[in-house]
Amino acid sequence: MSADLTDSTNRLGGSDVCAPAAVVRIAPPLASRERGAARPRRRRRVPHWLGVAPLLVFAAVVFGVPTAAMVFGAFTTPATAPDGVHVTGANLSASVRGAYLTALIGSVKLSAVTALIATVCALPIAYAVVTSRFRIVREAVLTASGVLANFGGVALAFAFVATLGNAGVVTGKFDLTDHGWSLYSFTGLSVVYLYFLIPLMVLILTPSLEGLRKQWREAARNNGANAVRYWWHVALPILTPALLGGFVLLFGSAFAAYATAAAMVGSSVPLVTMQIADALSGNVLVDQGNVALALSLDMVLVAGLVTAVHLPLQRRSARWLD
Known part of the structure; x- marks a missing residue:
């Protein structure tokens, strides 16, 4: 042991x-x-901006080069001028006088009127789509809106000429000419523009209307507010930035439209796009290409001013609809 x-x-x-x-x-x-x-081993970090480098290069080539050429041409004389190419402000001065000014005002007026009417008409349509109990109705309306919003140009002009022109089917059947109707006027062109502006606005407003919460309506009802007061004090203030944003987009679409108006009314309705085409082709005066570039610069400035008003409102709307 x-x-x-x-x-x-x-x-x-x-x-x-x-x-x-x-x-x-x-x-x-x-x-x-x-x-x-x-x-x-430590790997070298790749800069994040390299991922968007192709997009930046594409934007610089597609948008930057034409913009630089437009600005350069707007502030210089043509090569065929007696003194050669030199800096001048005569092009911009000419673009806001006479027929050019009339065309610029006409384009702004047409764009503002059609965008406003389309916004007012599209709001109840989009609301009906959002609140519809039938999914097939929603899908059908949104699909049709997507198709009609991209339907324009010569095909749209031909369709309206065959339907509501002087010899159109509807015009002859209801004797619209005797009642003062004319497709080749400011009113007729506005109707044609509404054909693709209203569907476009429906597509724009549908996501914003889906962002309205049911709790807001219930809270307004519990506090004694009817449908009118709910829309006036709750829904419309929240939707106002979205409505203004859609209005800006419609304004830009109508302001830059060319093919439909050119194929249907020509020069009978003064539009800045028609004046640019005439100046570039020399239909009225020779060597007015730089004036056409100045008119294009005017269009860019108008579009930029409207967009600058829209951006802060869009940020305010995003806080409520997120």
């Missing part, structure tokens, strides 16, 4: 106890070498 205890004590105090100590002395160097060998 005593011998067994002595042997056990010798084993514990001898090799069995010292062996773990030796392992402890060897383990740290091995572990550190393993950690050093397994440490990954």
Whole structure:
């Protein structure tokens, strides 16, 4: 018994106890070498802006180069001028006088009127689409709006001429000419523009109307507000930035439209796009290409001014509809 205890004590105090100590002395160097060998190399971080570099290059080529050429031409004389190419402000001065000014005012008037009417007409249509219980109605209206919003140009002009022109089917059946109707006028052109502006506005307003929460209507009803007061004090203030944003987009679409008006009314309705085309082709006066560039610069300035008004309102609307 005593011998067994002595042997056990010798084993514990001898090799069995010292062996773990030796392992402890060897383990740290091995572990550190393993950690050093397994440490990954640092990778160089790629700048985030490289991901959008192709888009920036594309925008610079497609938008920047034409814009620079337009600005340069608007402030210089043509190469065929007696004094050659030199800086001048005569082009901009000519673009806001006479027939050019009349055309610019006509385009602004047509765009503002049609955009306003389209905004007012599209709001109840979009609201009916959002609140409809039938999914097929919603999908059908939105699909049709997407098609009609992109339907324009010569095809749209031909369709209206065949329908509401002087010899159109509807005009002859209802004797609209005897009642003072004329498709080739400011009113007729406005009707044609509304054909694609109203569907476009429906597509714009549908997401904003979906952002109106049911709790807001319920809270207004619990406080004694009827439907009129709810729309006047709650819904419309929230939707106003979206409505103005849609109005700006419609204004720009109508302001820049060319093919439909050119194919239908020609020069009977003064529009700045028609004046630009005539100046570039030399139909009225020769060497008016730089004046046409000045008119284009006027259009860019008008569009930029309207957009600058819209941006802060859009940020305010996003806080409510998020």
